[in-house]
Amino acid sequence: MDAEAVALVPAAGRGERLGDRDPKALVRVRGIPLVVHAVRGLLNAGCVRRVVVAAPLSHVDATRAVLADAGTGALVVPGGADRTDSVRLALRAALDESHDIQIVLVHDAARAFTPPEMIRAVVAAVAAGAPAVVPVLPVADTVKRVDAGEFVTGTVSRTDLRAAQTPQGFTLDVLCRACEAAAAGAGLTDRVGVPISTVPGHPAAMKVTTPFDLAVAEALLGAET
Ligand code: CTP
Ligand code: MG
Numbered sequence: 712m713d714a715e716a717v718a719l720v721p722a723a724g725r726g727e728r729l730g731d732r733d734p735k736a737l738v739r740v741r742g743i744p745l746v747v748h749a750v751r752g753l754l755n756a757g758c759v760r761r762v763v764v765a766a767p768l769s770h771v772d773a774t775r776a777v778l779a780d781a782g783t784g785a786l787v788v789p790g791g792a793d794r795t796d797s798v799r800l801a802l803r804a805a806l807d808e809s810h811d812i813q814i815v816l817v818h819d820a821a822r823a824f825t826p827p828e829m830i831r832a833v834v835a836a837v838a839a840g841a842p843a844v845v846p847v848l849p850v851a852d853t854v855k856r857v858d859a860g861e862f863v864t865g866t867v868s869r870t871d872l873r874a875a876q877t878p879q880g881f882t883l884d885v886l887c888r889a890c891e892a893a894a895a896g897a898g899l900t901d902r903v904g905v906p907i908s909t910v911p912g913h914p915a916a917m918k919v920t921t922p923f924d925l926a927v928a929e930a931l932l933g934a935e936t
Contacts, residue, residue, distance in 0.1 A: 716834045717812050718753045718878065719801035720764045722746045722774065722820030723790020728920050734767040736774065736820040738925065741932045745919060746774060747781045748823035753878075754783065756830035759816065763805045765790035765797035794819075795893040802890060814838060815886045817899065818878035824931060825878070825916040832910045833880040842905040843889070844880040846912035847873035875900075876912040 722745075726735025736746035746764060753759045762785040766774035775787040788804040790797035798817055805812060814837045818825070829846055836844040854867040881889065885905055892902040900907045919928055 715838065716759050716814040716816050716880070717761045717763070717805050717809070718759045718816040718818055719798055719805065720746065720749055720753070720762060720785075720818050720820050721790065721794045721797040721801065722749070723765045723767045723797040724794070724821070725767065726821075729922060729925065734770050735919065736767065737770060737777065738919075740823070740919075740925065740928045743781075744777045745823040746820040747777055747783065749818065749820045749825075750778060750783045750785050751781065752823065752825055752827060753816070753818060753830060756827040756834075758831050758834040761805065761809070762786070763788060763801040764820070765801040795890065795899065798899065799890045799894070802886065812883050815881050815883055816878040817881070817886070819918060821918045821920065822877050822916050823919060824928060825876070826913050829876075829910070829913050829916055830878055833878050836908055836910055837880040837882060841880070841908040842882050842885045843900055843903055843907045845900055845907055845909055846876040846878070846916065847909045848876065848912040848914070850874055873909065874912070876916045876918075 722736035724735055729735050731738045737744045750762050753762055764785050764787045766787050768789050771789050778785045786804060788800055791800050814834055833844050850869045850872045855863045856865045856867055858864050885903055889899045889903045893899050919925055
């Protein structure tokens with residue numbers, strides 16, 4: 712596949728739930744920062760020609776340094792107050808640089824171990840005409856609804872629930888509209904006014920959120936080497 716997509720990588724979060732001294736994107740797995748794993752994964756998929764990373768405001772230079780040392784060639788810009796804002800800022804930087812963008816991926820730095828086949832599947836779906844694409848997995852756990860006191864009030868049927876992963880894929884104009892809608896509080900794939908397609912997600916595309924997830928990621932990479 713041609714390297715036809717531009718990838719925006721929101722990496723500007725603090726990582727409160729991980730609880731490290733450094734922002735999550737700079738936390739290392741097997742000695743390599745998560746954001747470097749994530750960007751390498753995108754480039755290794757073979758269908759991404761440019762990567763723009765939104766870095767934590769306090770760590771823009773540090774993020775730039777680790778990505779440059781790894782030879783990724785990624786463009787690093789200061790991120791925003793929430794994920795949507797970080798995506799918007801990365802998109803603006805990508806557009807300042809190139810007027811020839813058709814397919815845009817939005818990929819969390821925290822999903823640093825996403826298989827390249829999944830990244831290719833998202834790009835292929837947009838290239839084949841889907842305006843917006845999300846990788847999803849069935850929900851494995853039984854899902855309960857609770858009240859304000861945490862008492863169970865019911866069981867939610869799993870049949871029409873999916874857990875969403877990234878990269879999300881968009882045509883450029885749909886992502887521009889999604890960013891406007893999201894500024895009003897919606898998720899990027901809510902209220903875009905086009906059908907949102909899905910492709911199968913993968914367990915390895917898990918979001919590193921907690922110290923437990925970090926241990927899983929270490930084990931995952933250990934199993935590969
Ligand atoms: N993100 C971002 N800008 C923000 C907040 C989040 O770019 N202001 C990014 C994170 O860096 C991450 C992705 O959005 O790659 C998904 O967010 P999440 O997993 O929640 O990361 P954090 O917000 O860093 O973690 P926490 O919520 O535990 O603080
Ligand atoms: Mg967060």
